[in-house]
Amino acid sequence: MTATVSEGVHDTSQIPAPEGSVTVTVKILRFNPEIDSEPHWESYDVPALPTDRVLNLLFNVKNYVDGTLAFRRSCAHGICGSDAMQINGVNRLACKVLVRDLLAKGGKPTTISVAPIKGLPTMKDLYVDMEPFFEAYRAVKPYLIAYGNEPTRERVQSPADRERFDDTTKCILCAACTSSCPVYWADGSYFGPAAIVNAHRFIFDSRDEGAEERLDILNDAEGVWRCRTTFNCTDACPRGIQITKAIQEVKRALLFKRV
Numbered sequence: 001m002t003a004t005v006s007e008g009v010h011d012t013s014q015i016p017a018p019e020g021s022v023t024v025t026v027k028i029l030r031f032n033p034e035i036d037s038e039p040h041w042e043s044y045d046v047p048a049l050p051t052d053r054v055l056n057l058l059f060n061v062k063n064y065v066d067g068t069l070a071f072r073r074s075c076a077h078g079i080c081g082s083d084a085m086q087i088n089g090v091n092r093l094a095c096k097v098l099v100r101d102l103l104a105k106g107g108k109p110t111t112i113s114v115a116p117i118k119g120l121p122t123m124k125d126l127y128v129d130m131e132p133f134f135e136a137y138r139a140v141k142p143y144l145i146a147y148g149n150e151p152t153r154e155r156v157q158s159p160a161d162r163e164r165f166d167d168t169t170k171c172i173l174c175a176a177c178t179s180s181c182p183v184y185w186a187d188g189s190y191f192g193p194a195a196i197v198n199a200h201r202f203i204f205d206s207r208d209e210g211a212e213e214r215l216d217i218l219n220d221a222e223g224v225w226r227c228r229t230t231f232n233c234t235d236a237c238p239r240g241i242q243i244t245k246a247i248q249e250v251k252r253a254l255l256f257k258r259v
Ligand code: SF4
Pocket: 081, 170, 171, 172, 173, 174, 175, 176, 177, 178, 193, 194, 197, 236, 237, 238, 239, 240, 241, 243
């Protein structure tokens, strides 16, 4: 879908303006499948404190100007991964981006653009269908696989073995990485970085016995070899996961058949 530039002037006078706030223009890519054939930008002048998060501004638009504005969020603290969106063209969690980091220099007017993440179908406004993302996640078997009898005590692991996959345990499944990947935009059947990160988390777990199954899955035409190492994913990850490194480790495990 291509976005058209809009028009919309909205009365935002109902939004409370706390002391010390400045007015920022929040430009939101709106799309209502019931009435729109294309997404379009609409702008809202919103009072904002430097310490507000972009999520606060979206709530002010929704609560005081247009209750139909759709976006997903839950924890508001960077934990649940629900509110990945493009903020000024970059994939970010709306609950983690502070207004002060987006303010224009020298007191010039500030515009903050907010659009849905790319590569997943937009259902409404900033709300995308995550199902293709979770389908790829489920396909790599992101759970511990162990054969044989149940152990009678816990599965012991050394700190060094735990360290091997520590980074990839931090994923919150926000899709910021996968939806910033040009290979994924071009071909949605690519598993995408998040699925590979979550496969890595178990492939390199010394207690797991499913590494071979997962590596076979990722050796597929739509698997790990599609990665072109553009680093968009690593730049986008709100958890700071070294995604490209994890993907390289999975590729190496496939090449040398060694985990
Ligand atoms: S790897 Fe990072 S960017 Fe990708 S889904 Fe997990 S937390 Fe989000």
